Amino acid sequence: MTVLCTIIWVMTAFGYQIKRSKRKTIGLYVIDGELEVRAPRYCTLGEIDSFVVEQQDWVENKLEESAKKASEKPVLEDGGTFLFLGKQRQLRYETGSPDVYELGDDIIISRDLFTDIERLFEEWLISEARLYITDRIFELADTMDCADLITDVAFRKTKSKWGHCTEKGKLQFNWLIIMAPPVVIDYVIIHELAHLFHLDHSKAFWAKVAEYCKDHKEHRRWLNDNGHKLWFT
Numbered sequence: 001m002t003v004l005c006t007i008i009w010v011m012t013a014f015g016y017q018i019k020r021s022k023r024k025t026i027g028l029y030v031i032d033g034e035l036e037v038r039a040p041r042y043c044t045l046g047e048i049d050s051f052v053v054e055q056q057d058w059v060e061n062k063l064e065e066s067a068k069k070a071s072e073k074p075v076l077e078d079g080g081t082f083l084f085l086g087k088q089r090q091l092r093y094e095t096g097s098p099d100v101y102e103l104g105d106d107i108i109i110s111r112d113l114f115t116d117i118e119r120l121f122e123e124w125l126i127s128e129a130r131l132y133i134t135d136r137i138f139e140l141a142d143t144m145d146c147a148d149l150i151t152d153v154a155f156r157k158t159k160s161k162w163g164h165c166t167e168k169g170k171l172q173f174n175w176l177i178i179m180a181p182p183v184v185i186d187y188v189i190i191h192e193l194a195h196l197f198h199l200d201h202s203k204a205f206w207a208k209v210a211e212y213c214k215d216h217k218e219h220r221r222w223l224n225d226n227g228h229k230l231w232f233t
């Protein structure tokens with residue numbers, strides 16, 4: 001008899017999920033605040049449980065870290081906060097025809113009963129990102145003497161990358177980067193512009209980046225440590 005099922009999910013009483021597969025060792029993963037145990041098919045529940053208990057400190061740290069990151073995400077609600085150009089801004093809701101505008105340090109979302117707040121806020125962020133980032137792209141490209149190599153600039157919410165550059169000179173940026181500090185946005189732009197000269201991540205590429213952004217390592221670290229604060233969905 002052929003068993004077609006290759007993965008079996010089991011929820012145990014110990015607050016984690018077990019994913020069985022052909023793997024040979026047990027692995028622990030914290031995904032979206034939940035512990036997932038990946039284990040060989042032949043492992044008993046007792047063996048898995050002992051392994052989890054042995055790794056308890058690691059699991060607790062990871063769960064704590066994950067909860068902290070979740071609490072630092074932008075909050076789309078009246079009085080909620082989010083980063084914009086690296087500064088903490090507050091959202092305030094008011095009644096009226098759908099619109100988003102700035103009032104001092106606050107961002108006001110004017111809404112009626114039918115307003116899709118997330119879509120309205122997203123549209124506002126995208127238009128701010130387009131204006132700000134496009135200007136910076138061409139200012140920096142002039143400095144780097146590569147403006148004539150750019151054939152297209154697009155903005156998309158991509159999961160894994162803040163920016164992208166093709167060999168044909170098409171640049172793409174994740175518009176969520178508008179929330180990062182200006183120096184970090186500049187680094188992301190310089191990184192992609194440097195790809196117009198070197199499509200790889202060779203020494204020559206990083207030398208080009210460093211020529212125009214000497215603190216690039218620090219900015220990359222900022223993105224690693226704070227990137228989750230730029231995702232509100």
Ligand SMILES: [Zn+2]
Binds near residue numbers: 191195201
């Ligand atoms: Zn790159």
